[in-house]
Amino acid sequence: xxxxxxxxxxxxxxxxxxxxxxxxxxxxxxxxxxxxxxxxxxxxxxxxxxxxxxxxxxxxxxxxxxxxxxxxxxxxxxxxxxxxxxxxxxxxxxxxxxxxxxxxxxxx
Amino acid sequence: xxxxxxxxxxxxxxxxxxxxxxxxxxxxxxxxxxxxxxxxxxxxxxxxxxxxxxxxxxxxxxxxxxxxxxxxxxxxxxxxxxxxxxxxxxxxxxxxxxxxxxxxxxxxxxxxxxxxxxxxxxxxxxxxxxxxxxxxxxxxxxxxxxxxxxxxxxxxxxxxxxxxxxxxxxxxxxxxxxxxxxxxxxxxxxxxxxxxxxxxxxxxxxxxxxxxxxxxxxxxxxxxxxxxxxxxxxxxxxxxxxxxxxxxxxxxxxxxxxxxxxxxxxxxxxxxxxxxxxxxxxxxxxx
Numbered sequence: 034x035x036x037x038x039x040x041x042x043x044x045x046x047x048x049x050x051x052x053x054x055x056x057x058x059x060x061x062x063x064x065x066x067x068x069x070x071x072x073x074x075x076x077x078x079x080x081x082x083x084x085x086x087x088x089x090x091x092x093x094x095x096x097x098x099x100x101x102x103x104x105x106x107x108x109x110x111x112x113x114x115x116x117x118x119x120x121x122x123x124x125x126x127x128x129x130x131x132x133x134x135x136x137x138x139x140x141x
Numbered sequence: 142x143x144x145x146x147x148x149x150x151x152x153x154x155x156x157x158x159x160x161x162x163x164x165x166x167x168x169x170x171x172x173x174x175x176x177x178x179x180x181x182x183x184x185x186x187x188x189x190x191x192x193x194x195x196x197x198x199x200x201x202x203x204x205x206x207x208x209x210x211x212x213x214x215x216x217x218x219x220x221x222x223x224x225x226x227x228x229x230x231x232x233x234x235x236x237x238x239x240x241x242x243x244x245x246x247x248x249x250x251x252x253x254x255x256x257x258x259x260x261x262x263x264x265x266x267x268x269x270x271x272x273x274x275x276x277x278x279x280x281x282x283x284x285x286x287x288x289x290x291x292x293x294x295x296x297x298x299x300x301x302x303x304x305x306x307x308x309x310x311x312x313x314x315x316x317x318x319x320x321x322x323x324x325x326x327x328x329x330x331x332x333x334x335x336x337x338x339x340x341x342x343x344x345x346x347x348x349x350x351x352x353x354x355x356x357x358x359x360x361x362x363x364x365x366x367x368x369x370x371x372x373x374x375x376x377x378x379x380x381x382x383x384x385x386x387x388x389x390x391x392x393x394x395x396x397x398x399x400x401x402x403x404x405x406x407x408x409x410x411x412x413x414x415x416x417x418x419x420x421x422x423x424x425x426x427x428x
Binding site for chain 1: 222223224225227228229230232234236238239
């Protein structure tokens with residue numbers, strides 16, 4: 034399964050970015066191949082409109098099945114993610130990606 | 142024809158109070174048109190009653206995706222400046238709230254897979270009370286863009302009503318709806334409050350109007366409350382203060398009951414008369 038975290042950095046120690054659409058990075062973890070990858074999303078700040086659906090589209094293109102984030106996506110972005118069948122977990126702000134993942138495992 | 146926009150930076154400074162009372166005062170002398178352009182929260186109707194002459198649903202155009210024609214080339218996605226289109230797997234999703242009806246995606250789609258269709262965004266209501274023609278702009282709940290409806294309301298009113306003076310009750314703030322409301326005005330009257338918050342937002346609006354090169358004058362509302370910074374500032378910059386509405390519990394109580402101050406607070410008639418004469422002496426615009 035491919036998991037996406039909204040983060041402020043590029044590795045496991047990066048803090049979860051509470052924002053969805055304007056998150057600085059997307060951290061991707063594949064729990065089958067145990068590989069970590071980061072996607073730079075900072076160009077989104079050039080866009081004045083529609084950041085949520087844009088980031089959501091990016092996530093669907095990356096074939097992600099689970100999203101771990103902070104405040105959660107807005108209505109438009111949620112529609113995109115829902116259409117692509119991405120499961121959304123919110124309320125992980127202020128944790129590091131590592132701790133967020135551990136919490137997810139413990140609550141699974 | 143003179144278009145007078147009643148605006149403010151801060152909300153609750155008395156735009157509607159001024160607009161409705163000024164319109165009612167002018168209506169005692171000549172024909173006048175009042176437009177409630179605060180489409181997200183119109184409230185002039187609480188004070189202006191009359192005969193309902195017409196009501197018109199207003200629409201905006203947005204693209205509708207045609208799955209049969211679409212080849213999923215993605216050109217529309219990169220064309221859209223507002224990111225109103227998103228591709229999810231084998232589907233193009235359209236977000237009407239983000240779309241600005243520019244037609245670019247629709248016109249440039251080689252397969253004609255994004256025909257434009259209309260969706261309702263709000264309504265315009267025309268109420269007539271003798272000399273006073275009142276038009277209300279009301280956006281549907283959940284609709285995000287007031288700008289197209291504001292512009293349609295102006296056109297609608299222009300076709301239905303002729304008067305020397307038209308008053309715009311503008312939306313608060315300094316964002317797109319406020320800009321749209323004031324942009325064709327010959328004069329902007331800023332309803333301002335002599336408090337630190339009121340003064341701060343007054344200055345924001347002043348910067349906006351300078352940018353738009355709009356002449357403006359000030360009516361200080363709730364005069365006697367707060368401090369003298371706003372008044373001192375206007376005197377120093379030679380910004381005309383054309384009326385002062387006193388801070389009064391009686392005025393507020395009558396307003397809260399939906400009454401026009403002209404009917405309940407006779408002491409204010411001279412203030413509205415001053416505003417009227419200030420408008421009168423503006424140069425005529427024959428456009």
